[in-house]
Amino acid sequence: RKEVEQDPGPFNVPEGATVAFNCTYSNSASQSFFWYRQDCRKEPKLLMSVYSSGNEDGRFTAQLNRASQYISLLIRDSKLSDSATYLCVVTILTGGGNKLTFGTGTQLKVEL
């Protein structure tokens, strides 16, 4: 089983729609959680951290459910510029300390 699993998509949505992505992780000891955004042929960029109480940044809302070991990202009022791949990321405790483990990403395409 992969440590971090995401639906690869693509999710094709019209501009203005609300779209949600889920991600599950297997290590119950995971401590930190993030969503990254990656544009085609570019490097990943941190979108937002995910906190236990849930957090919001403009049109983006992230939620964490530790009991069920999943993370979600909600995007409201989708823009064309939101088209990208969204990577779910968790920290995994290793002998050398915590390291980030990435999901393979969910592709979002926002259309006119």
Next chain:
Amino acid sequence: DVKVTQSSRYLVKRTGEKVFLECVQDMDHENMFWYRQDPGLGLRLIYFSYDVKMKEKGDIPEGYSVSREKKERFSLILESASTNQTSMYLCASSVGQDYGYTFGSGTRLTVV
């Protein structure tokens, strides 16, 4: 903003060559990482370093080595390049183990 600079955007090397990929960060970060990214497999950690002259194996260290002689520079070495090492290589740095990473723009390596 933190800047992570990778020395080459594109590289083409021959099988059996020794290849050096350089990464420099300008924010005095302790932690540096090398990932490779392949379609369908996502980002996989090759090596990481939490301090000068310190290195830890990631998930796929075979065929690679690293060097961190100075805090700002983390080099990835392919001792004898093989075609299965054709990939996008991404360097990242972070201020702490539980913080998000800043990535370089990547080096797309092709081994022929």
